[in-house]
Amino acid sequence: MQGKTIDEINVGDSAEFVKTVSESDIYLFAGVTGDMNPAHINEVYASQTFFKTRIAHGMLAAGFISAVLGMQLPGPGTIYLKQELSFLAPVRIGDTITARVEVTEILAEKKRVKLKTTCFNQEGTVVLDGQATVSPPKR
Numbered sequence: 001m002q003g004k005t006i007d008e009i010n011v012g013d014s015a016e017f018v019k020t021v022s023e024s025d026i027y028l029f030a031g032v033t034g035d036m037n038p039a040h041i042n043e044v045y046a047s048q049t050f051f052k053t054r055i056a057h058g059m060l061a062a063g064f065i066s067a068v069l070g071m072q073l074p075g076p077g078t079i080y081l082k083q084e085l086s087f088l089a090p091v092r093i094g095d096t097i098t099a100r101v102e103v104t105e106i107l108a109e110k111k112r113v114k115l116k117t118t119c120f121n122q123e124g125t126v127v128l129d130g131q132a133t134v135s136p137p138k139r
Contacts, residue, residue: 003075003137006111014102015073017064021056023093029060056091061128064099065117069134073101074113077137081112085130089121096122101132111135 019025030036035057038045046054062085069078091097097119105114112133119128 001076002139003077004073005139006106006108006113006136009074009103009106009113009136011103011106013073014100015068016101017068017072017099018096019064019099020096021060021091021093025060026054026056026093029057029063033057033059035059051090051092053092056093056095058085058087058091058128061091061097061099061119064097064119065101065128065130065132068099068101069115069132073103073115074134074136079135080132081135082133083117083130084132085117085128087128089125089127091119091121091127095127097127104131111138 026040030041039049040054040057043054066080069080099119101115101117103113104116113136115132117130117132118126120126
């Protein structure tokens, strides 16, 4: 299985990944990363915060972008080089998050692709916005 090469990619190409965030996802992410911030894993603590409940790690949602880049566009064989992110709204347990990437620029001479990266919830609220640079797979 191989993703699209730079010659197969066009400005405007896009792809999405959709995932409903579960409590288990948050605990697993905390365990894998070691980020045990009580805002994510302790409901009593989180109820006293600005958000009034536990929220998912911002990087969990960012990981959904990685799924799109690595599995769809450009796809398998892609090397993730750079990611800029702005976290705009919380992701709560039960939110359905859509991660979307869209090709904005092709740097053919450097064999690089720039993409707009966005995650939004089931209400259409953008929770994460940014830009990625990748190196697509070679034949």
